[in-house]
Amino acid sequence: MNNTTPNISRRAALLQASAAGVGAAALLLAAKSGQAQPATAGTNADKPMMAMDAATKMSAPAGDLDIVKFALTMERLEAAFYAQIVAAHQNKAYLTARQFELTQQIAGAEAAHVQALEAVLTGAGETVPDAPNFQFPASVFLSPITYAWLGYTLEEIGIGAYLGAVGSIQSDDIRKAAASIYGTEAQHAAILRSFAGFDFAPKYYESPLTVDQVTQLITPYMVA
């Protein structure tokens, strides 16, 4: 159930990159989104990512690009997880219809985040890192509860990583983009927590994670 080619040294480098990276990946994606659009509501579910072109052409500080790379790793982890869940359900249905429907939506969003982050790096003249391999417990492909638990856990790690990094992002475009993606991660976390039987919002604020904490939390899912 793993994906892509392992690249341990690249993986190690990514894991040691800037802390807030996870959130940053989301940030970059958001930067490309329709932030420049006049809006009557705070969300933008169906509008195209109008700012994407601008984001992919922007010049970002080197530290911001490190964050983007780290964020790309996190987004790739999440994208791989949900893609494998979708494939597992298609092989042997074990999710409810609603769970599967929403999992497909999350998988699509995470894949779009990966593409957007890669485009930002390419636009900045950076080499896109090779994708690492990921591994997940077999139980997540058999149990809806276990799937939801790991799903919201990964989302919470991403949320914490974003909060840990957001203050150090120098580019306004990247920060806005990151915030946009971060918002969707919080939405994912709420629904997956409810699938697992937990409160969708356990407290009235989110908590940041350090780089070391994020690295420690996602290492078990990286193939050495």
Place this chain on the structure above:
Amino acid sequence: MTESPDLTPSTEPNSVSPATTRRSFLALGAVAGAAAIVLPALPARALDLGLASELKFLENVQFFQNQFFSRALRSGLLDPLTPGEGKALLTIATQDGEQARWFSAARSQRGLMPSRATMPSSMTEPNFQMKNNYASREKFFASAITIKSTAVGAFHGIVGQGGKADMVQAMAALAGVQNRHLAILKEMTGLSPFDNFVTPLSINEVGNTLSKFGFGTEI
């Protein structure tokens, strides 16, 4: 199995308090307790950056949301709510109130307003005149989603302004919870709970949208 929250209407005119009844207190004890212990710090320079008016505005938005959801629970028009729906709306109302009081506490610590610690809420919190938001269950949820989406945009707008790192982080920490609320409200109505991206809104955009529901009528 957790105990269902007690949704008995309170005699309090405005907010749903976690301590309204013992049962609701127990249902929300963990949330309230955590909030009391770990209050995100408002950066000292936040007010130096000219954000004082924005912070006051967000405080009022959160009081408005707190009252919007609190009154819905007391209106009786939403019956029959499932236990899960009731608990979700109570959580949203409570956390919106906690966020509003975080702004109040932070501003008090900066000496911009008298301490509210010893004052009753009726003396310190705005009282909004809601505009026909509870005519039906459908009307309520449609209004709730628009209001919550607008609040999400308001927080993201402040985050997008940048500034001191801890200020940005604090606003983002609150914005994340608003996104959780929005997702669960959409899920309760059968809509897709997810947005591909979240759009930041200006204060003017937020004020204009929320005024349709009674924001700006506070006394």
